[in-house]
Amino acid sequence: MKLLPFEYAVRNLGRNPLRTALSVGGASLVAFLVLGAAAFVTGMRQSLAVSASPDNVILLGTGSEESIERSQLAFRSAAVVAASLRGIRRRLGVPYVSPEVHVALSVTRTASEQSGRLTVIRGVTSAAFLVHPALEIVQGRVPVQGQNEVLVGERLADKLGLPPEDVAVGRTLHFDGQPWTVVGRFSAPGTVMNAEIWTALTDLQVVTQRDTLSCVILTLDPAQGELADVQAFAAQRLDLELTALAEAEYYAGLDAFYRPVRILIMLTAGLIALGGVLGGLNIAHAAFASRARELGTLQVLGYLRGAILVSLIQESLIGHAAGALVACGLGYALLDGLSVRFSMGAFGLVVDGAVVATALGAGLLLGVVGTLPPAFRLLSAEIPESLRA
Amino acid sequence: MSHSTVKILCTALLVTALSGCPGGDAAAPASAPDAAAEPAIPDALYLAARPEGAAPSLVALKGTSKVGDSVVFEARVGGRKDPFVEGRAIFVVADTGLKSCAETEGDGCKTPWDYCCETPEDLLKNVATIRFVDAAGAPLKASVKDHKGLSGLKQVVVRGKVSEADESGNFVVDADGVWISD
Known part of the structure; x- marks a missing residue:
């Protein structure tokens, strides 16, 4: 043709x-x-x-596998896990075990504002920086316990619908009726953490009046441990009422949602x-x-x-x-x-x-x-x- | 513009636009068990005949047994949403006196073996963890879920030794034989 x-x-x-x-x-x-x-x-x-690290395991309260915010664990769970479970990655003897509290609270710029946008606030200890390697502090420092200080993610301003200068280091945010000073800014590119507020674990427990954790996140040493070991631990420590999920599995569930x-x-x-x-x-x-x-x-x-x-x-x-x-x-x-x-x-x-x-x-x-x-x-x-x- | 120049330009544009597609897949969890490497559970651990003298009450047994005691007791598989551990020969059982959600009229629970109608405190008093272990005392690296008919709410008789028992309510039995009812 x-x-x-x-x-x-x-x-x-x-x-x-x-x-x-x-x-x-x-x-x-x-x-x-x-x-x-x-x-x-x-x-x-x-x-x-991207929010999931391949070697991370999330321990949630039994029956709350779909939502970290609803999950409740005994505060001692993190210590028991760190002391009893083999195969956890360690650095200079420090186990990669992060006890965390996750709550969604309304965040505002001033105390007088009636309502703000619901934002995930994460109460953490220094171990959180071990198990979340994607996170990097790009400005300022880590919050000091007892000072009502927060670290904010790079996308927090977008999440709150505010100009970036309103969540800059040195500014104050309000949630749960209290002022919180921004002392640092972090970047966790491509993850949901990037729009979160992080504060000291005990500070968040005090304001939310809870003595439990939302989850414990741990990182396994692939050469020594695997998910089945953590699940076996959970099945043997029935008093802790734990469910162990690969972090990737948890986020895959959210993806399906x-x-x-x-x-x-x-x-x-x-x-x-x-x-x-x-x-x-x-x-x-x-x-x-x-x-x-x-x-x-x-x-x-x-x-x-x-x-x-x-x-x-x-x-x-x-x-x-x-x-x-x-x-x-x-x-x-x-x-x-x-x-x-x-x-x-x-x-x-x-x-x-x-x-x-x-x-x-x-x-x-x-x-x-x-x-x-x-x-x-x-x-x-x-x-x-x-x-x- | 010549015929070939136009063709080359169009092809270059398309190739440029289509290049760089991500080829990698999301990172899979490193902890997925290798099914091919899993050893089988020895058939000898599944008893053909129901052992004699099985204690009917797990709750009572938990109260009187200590680590190292030989025990034989009757129970039902369950006590958690997933009573089995993937990749390990471990499962959870509950006292036969405990009423599952399936036995409650009008309850549409899809996982009645988790006994979610019970309070956590009551449930803890009524459950035990059963393990099939190797010579070193470590759980065998194989799942027992659906093996020889072992599934949620299945009635079993467990024979073994108590390897853990504490005041918190944890009770672990290393089984040397399990009989599963039909």
Whole structure:
């Protein structure tokens, strides 16, 4: 089959600039939307996946496997685990065992503000910095016990909907009716911790009036211990009422919990893309109808219908690829890293290779799907009929 | 612009856009047990006949037994949401006198073997941990869940030695034989 020159398709785009602009704009819009949805899904999934360290095990209260905030453990659990369980990683004799309290409290800038945004506040000891290696203090210092001091994550301002200077070192935040001085800022890129507030374990226990822990997080030495050993310990120390989960398993459960949200977002993007396809069909119908005589002439010149179809698809694909590339460029510039709040904290949209490929694919698919029906309709007409159009 | 130049440009754009897709998978937990390496549980540990003289009450037995005592008692598998340990020959049993959620009319509990209707304090008095151990006293590295029909609420008779018993309510028995009812 003799194909039409590729330049024919390229030059055709310049014959009707308005139509081409509409086509590129439509493709751009749909690709941008798909890119946004894919960036949201990827960002959320990555934040939950990155939050887990591969050798970490979470000990939760029996029956609270789905939620750290609801879990309650005896305060002595951490000490018992550190003393009794073999296979825990140690550094200079210090076990990687972190007792933690997690609560979601309303945080405000001033005491007079009636309501703030619910934010995860984590009460920790120095062991927390051993078991959460992704976390790095980038400014200030660790809170001192008994001083109502806090460390804040890099994305806390986004989570609270405040300008970054309101949560800067030296500023005061209010929760549970008390002022808390920001003494440091930490970074835990891509994790849910990045939008949390950390304070001394005992300080948080005092204000929340609890003598229990939410969880104990420990890091195993892979050469000496495995998850089954921790689960065996939990099954033998029934008085502690523990359940041991791999940290990755816990976050995988949260990931599954948020799956309906992601499906809804992709579905919405899909429906809008469908609208884009239908709009594109209308544009293509109108554009091809005005070119019936030209396509008839090409057939008279000896080009087969298949060759003309290929040329039409090439023409459409160039326009749609241009639109999709514009969308990807804009998406990368505007959306990548943009903070999104959710109940666990905040995460950044991620525009990576897979997301760009998805958006480009959507744009190109739109080009093919939007071209085929009107092209088939037009090319199915007899040549004399086309020439008379 | 020549035909080949346009083609090269389009191909380069697509290749650039599609490159850099992440190939790595999320880190899997290093602690996943290696099923292929798990030793089988010796069949001799599963008794064909019900042992004679089994104590009917685990609660009473816990009150009178100390570490090293030989015990034979009747119980039911359960006391936790997951009474088995994946990758270790350990399971939890509860006193037969304890009423499971399945025996409560109108209770739609999906995991009746966890006895979640009981208070934690009452439950602790009624449960024990059973282990199949090797010569060194370490639990065998194999799961007993669904092995020889062992499952939640299954009635069993355990024969073995008490390896741990404390005032907190922990009671661990290293079994040398378990009989499972049909």
